[in-house]
Amino acid sequence: MEAPDIGSKHALVTGAAGFIGSHLVERLLIDSYSVTGIDDLSSGKRTNLPADVDLREMDIRDPEVRDVVTEIRPDVVLHLAAQMSVAVSAREPLLDAEINVVGTLNLLEGIRAVDDKTIKFVHFSSGGTVHGEPTKLPADESTAVQPLSPYAASKLAIETYLPIYERLCGLEHAVIRLGNVYGPRQDPHGEAGVVAIFARAMLANTPFKIFGDGNDQRDYVFVDDVVEAVIKTIDGSSPGPFNIASGVGTSPNQIFKLIAELCGYSDPAVYGPPRPGDVDKIYLDSSKAERELGWVPQISLEDGFKTTVDWFKQQSD
Numbered sequence: 001m002e003a004p005d006i007g008s009k010h011a012l013v014t015g016a017a018g019f020i021g022s023h024l025v026e027r028l029l030i031d032s033y034s035v036t037g038i039d040d041l042s043s044g045k046r047t048n049l050p051a052d053v054d055l056r057e058m059d060i061r062d063p064e065v066r067d068v069v070t071e072i073r074p075d076v077v078l079h080l081a082a083q084m085s086v087a088v089s090a091r092e093p094l095l096d097a098e099i100n101v102v103g104t105l106n107l108l109e110g111i112r113a114v115d116d117k118t119i120k121f122v123h124f125s126s127g128g129t130v131h132g133e134p135t136k137l138p139a140d141e142s143t144a145v146q147p148l149s150p151y152a153a154s155k156l157a158i159e160t161y162l163p164i165y166e167r168l169c170g171l172e173h174a175v176i177r178l179g180n181v182y183g184p185r186q187d188p189h190g191e192a193g194v195v196a197i198f199a200r201a202m203l204a205n206t207p208f209k210i211f212g213d214g215n216d217q218r219d220y221v222f223v224d225d226v227v228e229a230v231i232k233t234i235d236g237s238s239p240g241p242f243n244i245a246s247g248v249g250t251s252p253n254q255i256f257k258l259i260a261e262l263c264g265y266s267d268p269a270v271y272g273p274p275r276p277g278d279v280d281k282i283y284l285d286s287s288k289a290e291r292e293l294g295w296v297p298q299i300s301l302e303d304g305f306k307t308t309v310d311w312f313k314q315q316s317d
């Protein structure tokens, strides 16, 4: 286990063993941060992280999470651990709120207990869900929020709590609202990562369905672009919220075609019933992140999809 390096900045990353978290940890290590991760490994994998990363295998709801914060006294807390599924949140709103709201407050109480140091907290909110069916496209940060799922409500609840914690204990904070993030290591067993789901199923020749007619639209952003945005958010002084997304709506039918070409897959798409509660069309305006953070996405859909499919090909070898 890597001992924290005296003098370097220390980052606490919850959900460190997950998809976005593990990419962030890699980058933080390159940037000479000491890193401590918290993850209950419910979907994340220990092998997503370098073996010497200090990973505390625990649930974000565990009161001992507060002890970890007071023990390591991080400079920055990147909070990614979450109940991620919109469908699970609709079935089990209590579970969703326990993890995404109460679990986050548990972590914030740990930060509040460190009363002689300023700790920066970054909340990973969801640009794809907090607006419901958006009143404006592309949706910007001031477009009305009207969550349609407990998941979206729980992400928004934490956005509401953060300025309160600033008043309570001087918490420095920032909110990033992500589009649909994709890239290597995304869990293809979940319900959210359509790129990962299509790539893995096409490479393994296993059946899969497109929900609805496949013409709904989401905003896809490559994980390396997200990591860059997080680094700029840590270094910046604005609390956001910042949309971190491509600005372009892409449909499952378009994704099917692009991934099929990369995988050499020639079967036709199979369609199933639409998922209740799914938003029809959402894409996000990220010009605030460009203005205030100097962030613009660098990776095109074609390049990002190729990198992702190449990674899934290596996994299936």
Ligand SMILES: NC(=O)c1ccc[n+]([C@@H]2O[C@H](COP(=O)([O-])OP(=O)(O)OC[C@H]3O[C@@H](n4cnc5c(N)ncnc54)[C@H](O)[C@@H]3O)[C@@H](O)[C@H]2O)c1
Binding pocket: 014, 015, 016, 017, 018, 019, 020, 021, 038, 039, 040, 041, 042, 043, 044, 045, 058, 059, 060, 061, 079, 080, 081, 082, 083, 084, 099, 103, 124, 125, 126, 127, 128, 177, 178, 179, 180, 181, 182, 187, 192
């Ligand atoms: N992937 C996206 O498109 C997207 C979009 C918007 C917001 N987000 C947010 O970004 C964050 C990371 O998403 P991701 O795609 O990397 O998901 P992920 O599922 O790969 O990562 C989440 C990690 O949190 C861990 N975890 C889950 N519940 C936990 C708990 N109770 N205690 C401790 N650890 C727990 C999981 O094991 C996993 O490693 C989440 O907060 C998610 O809501 C993601």
